[in-house]
Amino acid sequence: MIESARTLTALKRRIASLESRGAAHHAHFSFGHAPIDRVLGGGLARGRVHEFFAGEGGEAAATGLSLILAHLAGPEATTLWLRPATAAHQGAPYGPGLAALGIDPAHLLLGAMSDEAMLLRAAVEALRCPALGALLLEIRGRAPRLDLTASRRLTLAAEQSGVTALLLRTDADPTPSAADTRWRVAAAPSTPLPGNAPGMSAFDLTLLRHRGGRDGMAWRLTWDSERRQFGDGRDERDDHGRHEGGRDGGAPLSRPALSLPAVRPAADRAA
Template identity: 45%
Template sequence: MRAQLRAIECGRYRRREVLPFGVPALDAVLAGGGLALDALHEVAGAGPDMADDCAATLFLAGIAARAWGPVLWVVRRRDLFAPGLAQVGLGPHRVLYAEAADDAELLQLMEEGLRHRGLGAVIGEAKRVPMTATRRLQLAAEGGRTIALLLRRHGRAGDDPLAVPSAAVTRWRVAAAPSTPLPVAGVGRARWKLSLARQKGGEPHDWTVEACDETGRCALPARLVDRPAAAGRANRRAA
C-alpha cells in the first residue's frame, strides 16, 4: 500500500503545490485552490491601451511578489517601472532582469530560468508565442516550484493575444476599472476587472477587484464582500 501511495505521489496524479490569492472568492473558483506553481499562466491586458497594460503588469508582479524566491523578469524593452513593482510587493532586491532581442530569445531565456529550479517565478513579455513554445515552458515548469508567468502583449489593434492556442494552465485578462470611491475628493485604491478566461479543470469567471497592495494581494471591494451576507439577511426576512 505504501509503495502504491508513493507511486501516485510521484506520478502524474501528484498533488501540485499552489499559490493562493488569499481571496476566498478567487481561490474557490481555481482548480486546486490557487495557481499551480509548476505550471505556465498567461495574462493579457483587456485592451491595447496603456492603462490595461499597466494593470496586467502589476497583476503579474503581485503574483510574483507572493512567490517564494528570486524573480527572473525577461523583457523586450526597458519600460518596467521598479517603484511601481515595489508598491505591489516586488522589491528590486528580488528581481533579476534580462533583455531579449526578440520573442524567440525571450522564450528561450524563460525556459532556462524555469529549468534552473532556483527561482520563485519567471516572467516574460511577448507578442508572438507559438503553441509549441508554450508547451516547452509548461514542460520546463513541471516538477518544480517556479511559477511561469507570460504577459501576452497586444500586437496590431484589435488582435486578442489570448485567441491563439496555448498550453497554459490558466489564462487571464485584466482591465483598469474606476478606483474605489472616497468620501472626499481624491483617488482611491485602484480597481481591476479581472477575467479568468480559461483554466484546465475549471470554469471561467469574472470579478471586480481592488488592485494589489504592498503585499502583492488583491481584494474584493468591501461592498462586494458584504453583499452575500446582506442578501442572506434579506432572504431570512422575506421567509
C-alpha cells in the same frame, strides 16, 4: 545575435548563482480572494504556465497584476522578468512604483532579449532554476514562435522545477497553448480612501480558460499592498453580485484606478 548570446550567457550565470538558495514550493499560491481561490482549487497552480492578456488599453494593468502575482508566488525569492529588447528600450521598472505595490525591487531580475526565439530559449533555461520565485515572460504581438509546442516546452520546464511562469501578452489574441489558466486583464475604477485620497489599484479580471476546471467568470479585484492580498470582501465586486447598471448597491465607483507605476517611460524617469 552576438549581443543576444552574451546576454543569455550572463543570464545563465546569474540563474546558476541562485540555485543554491533553494525555494519551497506548494501546490498553489492564493490570491487572498475567496471566490477566485475557490474556483481555482486554492489559487494559481505552482509549476505551471498562466497567461495574462491585456484588454484594450490595459497594458499597465496587466503588467502590474502579473508583477503582483509573481510576488505572491515567491515573496522572498527572485522574480525574473524577461522582456523583448524593444520593450526594455521604451521604459524600465520604476522602483518607487514597485514599492507602492508592495514589491521589493531588490527581488526583481531583468533580462532583455533581441528576438522572440532568444526570449523563449531564455525562458526555458530560467524555468529550470528551482530557486526562482516566478518567471514573468513578456511577449508582444502575435508571437508566431509561441506556438503549442513552445508552450509545452515552457510547461514541462515549469513542472520539473516547480517554478510558476506568468506570460504577459500585449497586443495579442489568445491562441491554443498548454497554459493551465488564461486571463484577460483591464484597469478598473477604484473607490477613494477617506479624505478623497486615491484608492487602491483595481483590476477587472476574466478567467478565459482553466484546464480541467470552470471558466468564463469575471471579478473586480482591489490590491491591498499593505496586507499583500486582493481585497477583503468589502472592496471587490464580482459579476455574480452586481445589480442593474453594474453596481451592487454600495458606494459608487468614483474614478479610474491609479495607473500602475511598475513601468515608467525613460522620458518620465529623466524628468
